[in-house]
Structure formats: structure tokens, C-alpha cells
Amino acid sequence: MAHNTQVSADTQAPPVTASLARFVAGHATRGWSDAVEHEAHRTFYNWLGCAIGAARHEAADAALAAVAMLEPAAQASVLGRPERVDMASAALVNGITSHTFDFDDTHLKTIIHPAGPVASAVLALAEVRGASGRDVIDALVLGIDVACRIGNVMYPDHYDRGWHITGSTGMLGAAAGCARLLGLDEARTAMALGIAASQPIGLREQFGTMTKPFHPGAAARAGLTSALLARHGFTASTRALEAPRGFVQVVSDKRAWHEASDQLGERFEISFNTYKPFACGIVIHPSIDACVQLREQGVTPEQVRAIELRVHSLVLELTGKKEPRDGLQGKFSVYHGCAVGLIHGRAGEAEFADAVVNDPRVVALRAKVQATVDDTIDEAAVDATAVLLDGRRVHVRVDHAIGSLERPLSNAQLEDKFRTLVVPVLGDAKAREITAACWRLAALADVRALTSLCRP
Amino acid sequence: MAHNTQVSADTQAPPVTASLARFVAGHATRGWSDAVEHEAHRTFYNWLGCAIGAARHEAADAALAAVAMLEPAAQASVLGRPERVDMASAALVNGITSHTFDFDDTHLKTIIHPAGPVASAVLALAEVRGASGRDVIDALVLGIDVACRIGNVMYPDHYDRGWHITGSTGMLGAAAGCARLLGLDEARTAMALGIAASQPIGLREQFGTMTKPFHPGAAARAGLTSALLARHGFTASTRALEAPRGFVQVVSDKRAWHEASDQLGERFEISFNTYKPFACGIVIHPSIDACVQLREQGVTPEQVRAIELRVHSLVLELTGKKEPRDGLQGKFSVYHGCAVGLIHGRAGEAEFADAVVNDPRVVALRAKVQATVDDTIDEAAVDATAVLLDGRRVHVRVDHAIGSLERPLSNAQLEDKFRTLVVPVLGDAKAREITAACWRLAALADVRALTSLCRP
Numbered sequence: 001m002a003h004n005t006q007v008s009a010d011t012q013a014p015p016v017t018a019s020l021a022r023f024v025a026g027h028a029t030r031g032w033s034d035a036v037e038h039e040a041h042r043t044f045y046n047w048l049g050c051a052i053g054a055a056r057h058e059a060a061d062a063a064l065a066a067v068a069m070l071e072p073a074a075q076a077s078v079l080g081r082p083e084r085v086d087m088a089s090a091a092l093v094n095g096i097t098s099h100t101f102d103f104d105d106t107h108l109k110t111i112i113h114p115a116g117p118v119a120s121a122v123l124a125l126a127e128v129r130g131a132s133g134r135d136v137i138d139a140l141v142l143g144i145d146v147a148c149r150i151g152n153v154m155y156p157d158h159y160d161r162g163w164h165i166t167g168s169t170g171m172l173g174a175a176a177g178c179a180r181l182l183g184l185d186e187a188r189t190a191m192a193l194g195i196a197a198s199q200p201i202g203l204r205e206q207f208g209t210m211t212k213p214f215h216p217g218a219a220a221r222a223g224l225t226s227a228l229l230a231r232h233g234f235t236a237s238t239r240a241l242e243a244p245r246g247f248v249q250v251v252s253d254k255r256a257w258h259e260a261s262d263q264l265g266e267r268f269e270i271s272f273n274t275y276k277p278f279a280c281g282i283v284i285h286p287s288i289d290a291c292v293q294l295r296e297q298g299v300t301p302e303q304v305r306a307i308e309l310r311v312h313s314l315v316l317e318l319t320g321k322k323e324p325r326d327g328l329q330g331k332f333s334v335y336h337g338c339a340v341g342l343i344h345g346r347a348g349e350a351e352f353a354d355a356v357v358n359d360p361r362v363v364a365l366r367a368k369v370q371a372t373v374d375d376t377i378d379e380a381a382v383d384a385t386a387v388l389l390d391g392r393r394v395h396v397r398v399d400h401a402i403g404s405l406e407r408p409l410s411n412a413q414l415e416d417k418f419r420t421l422v423v424p425v426l427g428d429a430k431a432r433e434i435t436a437a438c439w440r441l442a443a444l445a446d447v448r449a450l451t452s453l454c455r456p
Numbered sequence: 457m458a459h460n461t462q463v464s465a466d467t468q469a470p471p472v473t474a475s476l477a478r479f480v481a482g483h484a485t486r487g488w489s490d491a492v493e494h495e496a497h498r499t500f501y502n503w504l505g506c507a508i509g510a511a512r513h514e515a516a517d518a519a520l521a522a523v524a525m526l527e528p529a530a531q532a533s534v535l536g537r538p539e540r541v542d543m544a545s546a547a548l549v550n551g552i553t554s555h556t557f558d559f560d561d562t563h564l565k566t567i568i569h570p571a572g573p574v575a576s577a578v579l580a581l582a583e584v585r586g587a588s589g590r591d592v593i594d595a596l597v598l599g600i601d602v603a604c605r606i607g608n609v610m611y612p613d614h615y616d617r618g619w620h621i622t623g624s625t626g627m628l629g630a631a632a633g634c635a636r637l638l639g640l641d642e643a644r645t646a647m648a649l650g651i652a653a654s655q656p657i658g659l660r661e662q663f664g665t666m667t668k669p670f671h672p673g674a675a676a677r678a679g680l681t682s683a684l685l686a687r688h689g690f691t692a693s694t695r696a697l698e699a700p701r702g703f704v705q706v707v708s709d710k711r712a713w714h715e716a717s718d719q720l721g722e723r724f725e726i727s728f729n730t731y732k733p734f735a736c737g738i739v740i741h742p743s744i745d746a747c748v749q750l751r752e753q754g755v756t757p758e759q760v761r762a763i764e765l766r767v768h769s770l771v772l773e774l775t776g777k778k779e780p781r782d783g784l785q786g787k788f789s790v791y792h793g794c795a796v797g798l799i800h801g802r803a804g805e806a807e808f809a810d811a812v813v814n815d816p817r818v819v820a821l822r823a824k825v826q827a828t829v830d831d832t833i834d835e836a837a838v839d840a841t842a843v844l845l846d847g848r849r850v851h852v853r854v855d856h857a858i859g860s861l862e863r864p865l866s867n868a869q870l871e872d873k874f875r876t877l878v879v880p881v882l883g884d885a886k887a888r889e890i891t892a893a894c895w896r897l898a899a900l901a902d903v904r905a906l907t908s909l910c911r912p
Contacts, residue, residue, distance in 0.1 A: 057867035058689070059690065061688075061689075062685060062688040062689045062690040063685060063688075063690060065688035065689075066681065066684035066685040066687070066688050066690065069543075069584075069684050070528075070529065070531070070542040070543065070544055070684075071531060071542060072526075072529070072542070073526065073527035073528070073529070075526070075527060086526040086527060086528070087526065088526055128525075161468060161701075161706055162700070162701030162702070162705065162706035164654075167654070194662070194665070194667060194669065195667050197659060197676070198623070198654070198657055198658050198659050198662055198667055198670065198671060199655070199657050201654055202654050203653060203654050203656050203693075203696065203701060203702055203703060203706055204701040205693045205695065205696055205699040205700075205701040205702040205703075206650070206654055206692055206693050206696065207459070208693075209650070209691045209692050209693055210690050210691040210692070211650060211654055211690070211691065211692040211693065211696075212652050214651065214654065214685075214690070214692075215654060218654070218655060218678075225522065228525050228526075229518060229519060229670075230520035231522070231523040232517075232518040232519075232522050233514070233517075233518045233521075234515065234518040234519060234522065234666050234670070235665045235666040235667065236662055236665050236666070236667040237659075237661045237662050237664075237665055237667065238666075239661065240659065240661055240662065242620070243661040244661075245617075245618035245659060245660040245661040246618070246659055247659060247661075248662040249618065250617055250618035250619060250659055320766060330620035336639075448813075
């Protein structure tokens with residue numbers, strides 16, 4: 001029978017659920033700066049490219065085969081594919097593909113990839129309702145704010161204990177975004193958040209398997225269905241997020257409640273979103289960036305005797321795979337990242353293909369990369385030196401990698417990234433049309449004008 | 457960026473995921489005693505009555521209205537209702553209704569209500585496939601074994617920290633049962649368990665709202681869809697349950713790994729399942745039972761000056777509501793439970809109707825019930841004394857309430873309970889037919905012969 005002890009229950013938590021519900025339901029449309037508005041467009045565009053780019057991945061095939069067993073109605077688009085499925089399943093599959101290449105956005109303060117759960121849910125619902133682009137952007141900004149603020153409340157403890165924070169806060173962002181899109185009032189929005197709070201998704205143990213990208217997809221589905229339930233009067237605790245046996249206290253010992261409310265409606269977390277230039281874990285981005293810079297300084301693979309890296313300990317812990325055998329393993333190899341950075345000058349999804357990982361030229365250069373842990377080097381930095389056969393040493397220091405908040409991708413770089421992902425799936429013409437539609441998303445009267453472009 | 461500390465990570469855990477997958481995929485059909493086989497039928501029958509009984513509850517209406525927005529295919533039955541929906545949604549809604557009245561089964565060692573997630577998933581899938589009753593019973597026994605064994609590994613810590621353990625182990629049981637029913641091999645069964653492991657559902661904070669019964673429903677849906685994904689090659693960690701950042705270690709500090717494997721295939725947790733005689737939390741069952749016994753000893757409400765209860769502290773903590781205003785509040789009132797026990801001799805769902813809670817006779821008797829905490833009284837016991845107007849004292853001591861493992865409901869009592877739930881929804885004839893079909897479930901060639909009876 002029941003016991004009643006709990007470690008460090010906090011009975012004085014502020015009314016986070018009610019505050020966020022009021023914010024989501026009541027905040028003015030486009031109630032933020034031009035910079036926030038622009039970042040929302042960049043977030044959406046980057047997410048869409050990632051989702052379309054992975055549309056033909058075997059994870060998408062498997063997920064759609066499972067969904068097909070439910071004989072879904074043709075309500076919403078599977079991005080980059082001909083299938084249409086019910087909106088909950090579309091949210092699931094698009095969330096999966098958006099994270100499959102590990103190429104999506106990152107809220108660096110929490111390492112949440114916020115668009116996966118939020119945009120996947122919001123766009124599927126918006127397509128069914130024929131909602132406007134304006135409403136989608138509003139839902140995206142507010143949904144991401146909810147997910148990332150709850151992330152700020154709990155990070156790093158929540159992540160440290162093993163939750164894949166993207167899925168275990170994402171269901172809240174998805175619920176918030178969908179509640180907004182449905183026009184739910186404050187009370188029902190609180191119910192949507194409450195129902196979602198019971199469904200955190202994601203374990204870090206799944207990294208390296210299809211269940212990692214499943215997390216944002218399942219979070220999108222959970223958030224969307226929570227909002228649908230709330231719309232029809234389904235009830236939940238009004239203190240589901242903050243109560244002693246509510247979400248935050250159950251899944252985190254860190255509970256910085258003020259993060260949920262500080263400058264709410266003034267500071268938007270989407271402002272801190274970043275976009276990956278390289279299709280792998282962010283911890284090796286500085287090293288790849290350094291090798292791309294060495295290449296730009298004229299260093300060629302044939303000249304190299306060794307590449308010496310000094311890195312934060314986390315780099316080798318997470319991505320220390322010396323001899324990767326395939327593309328997936330390559331994403332966990334700082335050595336591979338450096339090799340393709342120097343040889344190809346980039347590390348997009350193509351540079352993590354099995355064939356590239358096993359390319360003799362890449363294998364040979366990989367063997368010349370030496371990484372040493374240096375406690376004076378920040379996680380976001382790297383110190384790299386190319387030692388050449390003629391004895392010269394070429395040194396590069398990266399304090400903030402390309403794609404970081406300090407060195408954000410330009411819109412042109414985002415477009416390049418988008419094209420590498422989307423052209424192989426949908427062709428050049430559609431990639432251009434979608435790009436144009438995304439940059440003017442807020443002015444789109446009906447998002448179906450966009451989603452119809454996203455199918456072959 | 458990422459941090460790497462974790463509280464007390466256990467890197468030496470045994471291969472729980474693989475062991476349970478091998479067990480589920482490989483165990484012989486009906487590979488257990490007659491007693492286990494019989495208990496499986498009782499578990500199924502009790503679950504079905506609960507689900508049909510709550511079919512018209514507003515929680516079911518709200519859930520189905522949300523599901524309708526997905527335009528589901530008519531694949532599987534919503535028990536007790538005319539609607540047919542896709543099997544994932546059927547698992548969701550039937551799981552909700554089975555727990556709505558708080559009247560379902562209880563694995564007392566963990567207070568898991570195991571049939572809700574497992575049977576709801578298994579029957580929906582079985583209906584779509586036209587599976588046999590034999591296969592359903594096999595899937596139920598094995599699925600419940602998985603959920604309850606993982607519950608044994610983690611209980612009580614996991615529950616204490618705020619998880620509603622029925623939903624946060626139920627997705628594993630549902631995945632196991634559905635993997636079995638789909639005939640998945642050991643490797644894919646492990647994947648099904650792994651995918652499900654990323655989706656624990658349920659916070660105790662939700663108690664008293666519709667989201668409480670949502671937990672077994674959502675767990676059923678999550679487990680079923682995990683099995684479908686695994687069937688089509690979706691991958692997960694092979695150590696999703698036991699790894700340092702796997703399910704158990706993320707959600708519990710208690711990790712009694714041996715509970716997953718002790719006497720696996722010899723001792724079946726379904727043997728320890730019990731069925732509620734009263735439609736409320738199990739903590740007040742001894743008090744209700746005592747008052748029913750006082751009634752049987754001739755005590756009438758009119759004679760009573762006071763009813764003195766000595767109870768475990770948990771009784772008042774969880775069910776100390778002195779003046780409930782409606783049926784739901786009545787379920788959290790030991791005072792109400794005692795009053796209806798003495799007046800009506802029962803405490804089924806009807807005795808928790810709003811009208812009964814506000815019946816002046818009940819209100820008057822409720823005011824005469826006095827409960828005192830006594831640390832010498834076990835959670836499963838009560839000491840009750842009726843003090844009569846003429847000065848006499850009638851004493852009853854209950855050490856094990858009716859419905860406990862020590863005093864299980866008889867099959868006849870289960871049938872009585874079933875009838876009170878099902879006759880108002882489907883009528884007398886169908887209640888009889890369903891009862892007959894349930895007792896011979898293992899011999900049923902196609903469960904659709906049963907599910908077709910469960911619609912009006």
C-alpha cells in the first residue's frame with residue numbers, strides 16, 4: 001500500500017501551471033520584437049528542412065509502417081513524403097524525422113531541441129484547421145517559451161539524471177502551442193499543460209537508436225492530443241507542474257521556479273535558439289569548425305602529419321569513437337568530424353554517410369587526429385593545431401563555434417543547409433518555393449499553401 | 457551543454473530488458489498452473505466490467521470527442537459504447553474507463569492496477585487481428601508479469617517520489633502483451649520494451665482529476681504503439697530498462713533488480729492480483745468492510761450515536777475529507793464510506809453518486825463517524841466500534857478487508873460486481889452473455905465474438 005515520504009518536497013512552489021496558461025492563452029499576437037519574430041521564422045525554416053531531409057530514412061519508414069496499421073485518416077502531411085496521416089501521427093513522424101539527423105535547433109541553455117516537439121505538433125494541427133501562418137508563428141513562439149522555461153527550471157539536474165530533455169519538456173511546449181492554436185481559454189490551456197505533464201518522454205540511454213528521434217515525435221503527439229482532450233473538457237490538476245507530486249518535483253531536484261516567470265512575455269526563449277551547421281552532436285562542433293578553418297587557411301589533408309586537438313573532457317566522453325564503422329558511429333567520433341571538416345570543408349548529413357565514413361582518405365586522416373583533454377578548455381571551445389609534414393604548425397583557436405549564439409548562422413547559411421537537406425528529396429524548384437513561403441510564413445493566409453509544397 | 461554527474465548510477469545492473477524479452481517471446485502458451493490461468497480470467501472479467509461500467513462517464517465522452525478529431529478508422533470497440541475507433545485510441549479510451557471508477561484490480565505489493573494498461577492494449581489489438589482468447593490470456597499473463605515485476609524492482613521509492621505507478625510501469629506491460637500477441641521474436645520484443653521505456657505516464661498529483669484514469673489509458677496506447685513500431689523494425693536501446701540512464705535508474709532510487717528475474721516463469725505476479733469490492737481507494741476498504749459487518753450484526757443507522765474508528769495514519773491523510781460535496785469527493789472520505797457501508801451494505805459506484813453523497817440520511821450518519829489515528833493499526837486493518845444510543849458498544853476488528861489476498865472476492869461476488877456495473881449500460885442479457893464468454897475466454901476462437909457483445 002501507499003507510502004508517503006518524498007525527498008525534499010517543495011510545498012511553497014509558485015503557481016507555474018496557472019501562470020504559463022494565462023501567458024499562452026492571453027498573450028497578444030505578435031507581442032514581441034522584430035528580432036523574436038525573425039528568429040521564429042528561422043526556427044521554423046530550419047526545423048522544416050531537417051524534417052524533409054530525413055523523410056526517406058528507415059526510421060521514418062518504420063514509423064509510418066506502424067502508423068499505417070492504425071489506418072489513419074489523410075488529415076495532415078508527412079513532410080517530404082507522399083503519405084498523409086491523422087494529425088497525431090503526422091506530429092509523431094515529423095517530430096521523428098526532424099531529429100533523425102541530429103541536425104536540428106538547440107536552445108543552448110538547456111540543450112533542448114525545441115522545434116521538434118513544438119513545430120511538429122503545431123503544423124499538423126494547423127494544416128487540419130487551415131490555420132494562418134500568423135497563428136502558427138504565435139503558437140511556435142509561445143510553445144517554445146513554455147518548454148524552454150520549464151527546461152530552465154530543471155536544467156541541469158533533470159538532464160543529468162538521464163532524461164532526454166527535448167522530449168521530457170517538449171510535450172509541454174507542444175501542448176501549449178496547440179492550445180494556443182485551438183484558441184483555448186486560460187482554464188483549458190492549464191488543463192492541456194496538466195494532461196501533458198503526465199507524459200514526459202525520453203531517456204538518454206536511447207541515444208544512438210531510433211528511439212532518440214522518437215522522443216520529440218512522441219512529445220509532439222502527446223502535446224497535441226493533450227490539447228485536444230482539454231478542448232473537450234478533460235480535466236487535470238491545476239498545479240500539475242509545480243505541486244509536490246507534480247511534474248517538476250517528480251523529475252528534477254533542481255526547481256528554479258523563477259525561471260518560469262522571469263520577464264515572462266518580455267524575454268522569449270526562442271531568442272536563444274541556435275541552428276546546427278554540422279549534422280552531429282554539438283559537442284564536436286568547435287573541433288569541426290577548427291578543421292574547416294584550417295582548410296580555409298590552405299591546409300590540405302596530404303600535408304598533414306597530425307592534427308592535435310585540446311578539448312573539454314566531455315568531447316571524448318561523448319564522441320571519443322576512434323574508429324567508427326558507419327554513419328551513425330561517425331556522429332559520435334570527433335576524429336571523423338575533424339577529418340571531413342578538413343577534407344570536405346563541411347559536415348552535413350552527406351559527410352556522415354557510411355561510404356564517407358569508410359572512405360580510405362577519411363580513414364587515413366582520422367588516424368592522424370589526436371585529441372587530448374585539457375581542463376582549461378571550455379565545452380564550447382577547442383584548440384587545434386595542424387602539424388604538417390614539413391614541420392610547420394598551423395594553429396586555430398575556436399572559442400565559439402559557427403552556429404553558436406555568438407556566431408549564428410546567417411540566413412544565407414541557413415538556406416544553404418536547407419538546400420542540402422531538401423533538394424535531394426523534393427528537388428530544386430520546391431526547395432526554392434518552400435524557402436520563399438517560410439520567410440513570409442507570418443503573412444500566409446493558410447498554411448496548407450506551404451504543406452502542399454512539402455510533398456513530392 | 458551536457459553535464460555528466462548522476463546520483464548513484466548502477467553500472468552493474470543485470471540484463472533485465474533482454475531477460476524479460478526472452479521470457480515474453482519464448483514462454484510456452486499456458487505455461488503456468490490452473491490457478492494462474494483462472495486468476496487471469498478473473499482479472500480480465502473484472503477489468504471488462506469496470507470499463508463497460510464507466511462507458512458513459514463524462515471522461516469517456518471527452519476522450520472520445522478528442523479522438524473523433526483524428527477521424528479514426530473503425531477498427532476496435534469502445535467497450536460499452538457504440539463507437540469503434542482505431543486500436544490505439546480504443547486502448548486509450550478503454551484504459552481510461554477501466555480506471556474511472558477506481559474500482560479495478562490491484563497488485564497489492566505495488567498498488568499497480570495492472571489490467572488497465574495491459575488488457576486495454578491487448579484486447580484492442582486482438583480485436584483487430586481476430587486473435588483467439590488463448591492468445592489474449594497468454595498476452596495478459598505475460599504483460600502483467602512484466603509490469604508488476606518492474607514495479608517490484610522500484611516500489612516503494614518510485615511511487616513515493618510521485619509517479620502513478622500504474623501508468624509508469626503499465627506501458628511496459630502493454631508493450632510486452634502486444635509484442636506477444638504480434639508474435640514478435642525476442643529481439644523485437646526487447647525493442648518494444650525499449651521504446652515503451654521512454655514513455656512512463658502518470659503523476660500522483662493528478663489524483664482526483666480525469667487525468668488519473670488517463671494514465672492507464674495512455675500507458676495502454678503507448679505500449680501498443682511501441683509494439684507496432686518494434687514490429688516494423690524501429691530500434692531502441694537493448695538495455696533501456698537497466699542502463700545507468702535507462703528507465704529504472706532514471707525514475708527510481710530503489711533498484712531491486714532480482715525482482716525482475718526471481719522465479720521468472722514459475723511465480724506469476726497475476727497470482728497476487730486483487731479486485732475491489734468497493735468503488736474507492738483501497739485504503740478505506742477495511743473501514744467500509746467493518747461497517748458492512750456492523751450492519752450484518754444488526755446495527756441500524758437509527759441506533760447509532762457514534763462510530764469510532766481506529767485507523768492507520770494514511771487513511772486520514774488520503775481519505776480524511778469530512779464533508780464531501782459530490783461523488784468524487786466521497787471517494788476520498790472514509791466518513792462517507794462508513795456511512796454507506798452501514799446504510800446500504802455496499803459501496804459500489806452507485807453509492808458514490810452525488811445524490812447519495814448529499815442524501816440527508818447519509819450526511820447525518822457521516823457526521824457521527826469519528827476516526828482516530830492509531831499507530832498500532834496496520835494499513836490493511838481497522839478497529840471499529842458502533843456506540844449505540846442505548847449505550848451498547850458493538851465492536852468489529854478487520855485485519856484483512858474483503859477483496860484482499862487473504863479474503864479474495866469469490867467468483868460469485870465478482871459476478872455481482874460485474875452486474876452492478878454492466879447491466880445499467882448493456883442490459884441484463886448482454887451482461888449474462890459476456891459473463892459466460894469471459895469465463896471461457898481461453899477457449900474462444902476469435903475474441904470478436906466477445907467484443908461484439910460489448911457494444912450496445
